[in-house]
Amino acid sequence: MRVFVTGASGYIGGSVAAALRGAGHQVVGLVRTPQKGEQVRALGIEPVLGTLDDGKLLADAVLASDAVVHAADADHRAAVESILAALAGSGKAFIHTSGSSIVGDQAWGEPSGKIYDDETPFVPGPGRAARVAVNQRVLAAAREGVRAAVVSPSLIYGPGRGAHRDSIQVPRLVALARKSGIARHIGRGENLWSNVHIDDLADLYLRALANAPAGASYYAENGECSMRRACEAISRALGWDGRTQPMSKDEAIAEFGAGPAAYTYGSNSRVRATRARRELGWAPRHSSLLETIGIE
Numbered sequence: 391m392r393v394f395v396t397g398a399s400g401y402i403g404g405s406v407a408a409a410l411r412g413a414g415h416q417v418v419g420l421v422r423t424p425q426k427g428e429q430v431r432a433l434g435i436e437p438v439l440g441t442l443d444d445g446k447l448l449a450d451a452v453l454a455s456d457a458v459v460h461a462a463d464a465d466h467r468a469a470v471e472s473i474l475a476a477l478a479g480s481g482k483a484f485i486h487t488s489g490s491s492i493v494g495d496q497a498w499g500e501p502s503g504k505i506y507d508d509e510t511p512f513v514p515g516p517g518r519a520a521r522v523a524v525n526q527r528v529l530a531a532a533r534e535g536v537r538a539a540v541v542s543p544s545l546i547y548g549p550g551r552g553a554h555r556d557s558i559q560v561p562r563l564v565a566l567a568r569k570s571g572i573a574r575h576i577g578r579g580e581n582l583w584s585n586v587h588i589d590d591l592a593d594l595y596l597r598a599l600a601n602a603p604a605g606a607s608y609y610a611e612n613g614e615c616s617m618r619r620a621c622e623a624i625s626r627a628l629g630w631d632g633r634t635q636p637m638s639k640d641e642a643i644a645e646f647g648a649g650p651a652a653y654t655y656g657s658n659s660r661v662r663a664t665r666a667r668r669e670l671g672w673a674p675r676h677s678s679l680l681e682t683i684g685i686e
């Protein structure tokens with residue numbers, strides 16, 4: 391199969407591209423600079439130079455491929471529209487990357503008992519309404535002759551297999567700990583996040599490409615822990631004693647930005663990947679973010 395991957399130089403897209411190459415597929419990857427193009431070429435990916443804003447370029451790449459993985463930006467509505475227009479009526483697979491922060495509750499460090507599986511309805515907060523609308527647009531393409539599916543990863547950990555090896559949340563918490571001399575979470579840090587290893591996530595994409603029915607939506611997780619426990623593990627990995635320190639909402643917004651502070655570091659995002667396990671036979675191997683946290 392010839393697969394067009396956006397975000398091919400990124401953490402998720404690069405890892406999915408590597409897994410596709412490992413499974414013998416041909417991969418064409420969107421990159422923004424010639425330098426990134428050389429990096430992905432070294433990994434066996436054929437680079438296409440451009441951006442998500444170039445609808446014609448996206449359409450041409452889509453038309454020349456058998457399937458599409460979109461992993462560059464969960465919020466770029468125009469790119470999704472361009473890709474779907476080119477895919478309409480083709481029956482080809484389109485896997486869109488969203489994220490489990492869509493159920494984020496802005497709890498600012500407090501825990502929640504609310505758990506979401508793939509069928510649990512929810513109303514997104516204002517900061518995630520547009521992202522959820524993009525997901526719904528993708529799923530609606532099932533009625534337009536596209537085998538469209540959405541994957542919503544939870545907190546991803548583990549080294550990426552592409553040109554970009556770092557995820558987002560844990561590395562930023564590590565950087566903050568180094569800067570502060572102590573690991574820090576928002577408020578009590580009792581807010582819970584589901585998590586998934588990047589290798590298991592890449593496997594889920596391959597399974598979805600092969601077998602996801604049109605209109606399917608999958609969370610990706612295999613375990614969960616609180617931000618406080620993640621920060622304790624970071625502290626120990628840095629050679630400290632596991633102590634952590636709370637940060638206020640205002641400090642968190644100044645550190646991470648308003649959106650990430652509210653929907654990522656301060657929220658609960660407890661999801662269950664029931665559909666991927668049941669429908670795709672997905673059986674993630676890695677189960678502990680805490681054991682895996684290591685400092686490079």
Ligand SMILES: NC(=O)c1ccc[n+]([C@@H]2O[C@H](COP(=O)([O-])OP(=O)(O)OC[C@H]3O[C@@H](n4cnc5c(N)ncnc54)[C@H](OP(=O)(O)O)[C@@H]3O)[C@@H](O)[C@H]2O)c1
Pocket residue numbers: 396397398399400401402403420421422423426440441442443461462463464465487488489490542543544545546547554556557558559
């Ligand atoms: N990592 C996580 O834990 C996680 C979890 C859930 C959801 N997500 C979502 O998944 C998406 C990808 O995340 P990631 O961790 O893989 O991020 P990443 O490592 O920053 O990768 C993003 C990739 O997309 C490319 N890209 C971004 N905007 C682009 C544009 N306008 N045109 C062309 N290429 C563009 C970047 O290119 P450059 O290399 O040139 O920057 C990079 O290769 C994001 O929307 C993120 O919110 C991430």
